[in-house]
Amino acid sequence: MRVKFNESGQQRMFIDYARQKAGISMRKLAINNNVDYELLKKYHQERCFISKEVFDLLCKISGVRKQELNVGYLPEYWGQVKGGKS
Numbered sequence: 001m002r003v004k005f006n007e008s009g010q011q012r013m014f015i016d017y018a019r020q021k022a023g024i025s026m027r028k029l030a031i032n033n034n035v036d037y038e039l040l041k042k043y044h045q046e047r048c049f050i051s052k053e054v055f056d057l058l059c060k061i062s063g064v065r066k067q068e069l070n071v072g073y074l075p076e077y078w079g080q081v082k083g084g085k086s
Contacts, residue, residue: 002049002074014069015044018062033057049074 005011019029026044030037035054043050050058052073059066 001052001076002078003052003055004049004072004074006070006072008046010070011046011050012044014062014064015040015050015058017064018058021062029061033061049078051076 005014015026019026022029024032026040027037029035030040035057040054042048043054055071056066
């Protein structure tokens with residue numbers, strides 16, 4: 001599943017908050033939690049919606065309850081076109 005924050009900029013703020021709570025850089029956050037650094041950068045730049053697994057991981061790191069956040073959920077393959085780029 002994908003997690004969609006309802007307001008622009010909220011996903012970036014959430015990742016920054018989790019990074020600050022951990023007290024490490026974004027690269028170390030990615031390495032320590034087995035998340036691809038380039039993918040975490042794309043999530044931070046809000047190029048794509050964050051995956052539920054990474055969202056759960058960042059919630060655990062930051063100590064934020066999921067119910068407190070104003071988010072929606074989308075299917076895993078949301079936005080992809082069947083058959084490629086047609």
